[in-house]
Amino acid sequence: MKHKSESFDRFKEFQSEVKNQLAKTIKALRSDHGLITSSNYNYLECRFLSDESERTGDSNIGFMCPSMISETMLRHEPDAAINYMQRTLRTNRNMKFIMLPYIESQHWILLVLSLHKKTVYVFDSLRRSDRSLAIKEPLHTAYTSFLLLEGMKKATKLSWISMKCAQQTGGDECGYFVMKNMFQIVRYLYESNDLKKVCML
Template structure:
């Protein structure tokens, strides 16, 4: 006859709490006889309840009731090690996802993938499965930043609105969330538009460190990415006379295109610097050539194509003249420099009809232009050169002697920075 429930409970309690004396023998059932352990501690024999009921124990189950039918559970309140590992892994994945958006922005500035869908050229479309280094301006030898492969066309999500801070004094509430991007000793030396830009950027929602601009395909002539991402770091570099990132050059091209429309200038077109850089030439020269063919076909009725070119941490300006089959090189740090994109440009010219002329040779001309005195001004000089070509020299037939060799003054550079800020305030904010 089986014992009652009270007897089973008493047996379970004794089996858990009673430690046998070294000189005593362990109680046994009528089936087995087991000696007590020689030292104090948990007994190695079967519990009394098991012996009484004749059923084997299983971990996680009530003692002596046999093998459970369903999944064994754990005592309430106890967390498994595997559960902790799973939570920690999820936290790591969330952190990687948060960091991924910033990597996406940098990738967008430099990556080229496909030829434009509407390109009227015979060259095949070429996919570029590589990552390009971030294009930055410096005449010093600095390694480019690596970029991680990520998804394309990442847009800013809807910003969280800042909660208004109650102001006990009765004045308007403070909504600024970011510190000024320049120090107090720099701000007084900036132009009015630059100062206004600094002040407005402090009102951006916390955590947003870039502003996206939709790319105008009629200006840049490619559909590789849909947006220009202007990082706060890029704007800070512009205001502090540091190296210029490619997004600053692209925004200034948008400004110059607007000036052309306002002034009725129809002789000038533009090429996107991300598509013709030395890094892009090294990764996929065929794609660069195809892009140049497309741009030259689109601007076959214009006199000049302004093409800012980045090579070895240095900005210079290429001016392509289709009619005269010439390329003018404006290098703010002139030297015996090999232009790595030259073969791609020459090949693109071979797709342009010669209009009865027998020669297909391209005339490359190193032109006089203002020379920088330091190591980081090249980007500003390229912007100034393009600005004067649009506003002063848009009607000339050639650029051989339009510039002097002298350096630009600080006031001329400051004017360019203020014009950039003015356009950004009016068109991009």
């Protein structure tokens, strides 16, 4: 692989081989940093569900790779991160929503972008009034570039809306809630066009 963003496609190929050759499903993965199970696996499941809906012609959700838009990536390789976001916006221009699982200061937050409504919906399981989100300006830069490439000369700032969502009671549950919200959006959005209703299920 040349880029981390290709990892999901490689995983899908491997998953397909396991299913076809062994008639078994993958229950857990192991990376250099430990075991990937439970809620972390849901990210891959959400991506799989999205790809399946695209294959059947019923796709309306896009994704951005968390490692490409993380606070660390934005700090050390800002140009690469912005270029990735701009390319992904173009690729997913017709999607109803684009999901951005985002980590900042060791805290996971789910951002859901609607290009049509020019709005980013923030699902934060540990809401704080002083959270500034380092991704805001880089995403706006990518969004402005996307609009210019699409032939739209007037760039409007994205609106950011904090969504009412379940709140964690401990200190390390943010990843679970990001996965939970992603899973519910992918699974149930076709039943309701209202993000508020979907994420309160």
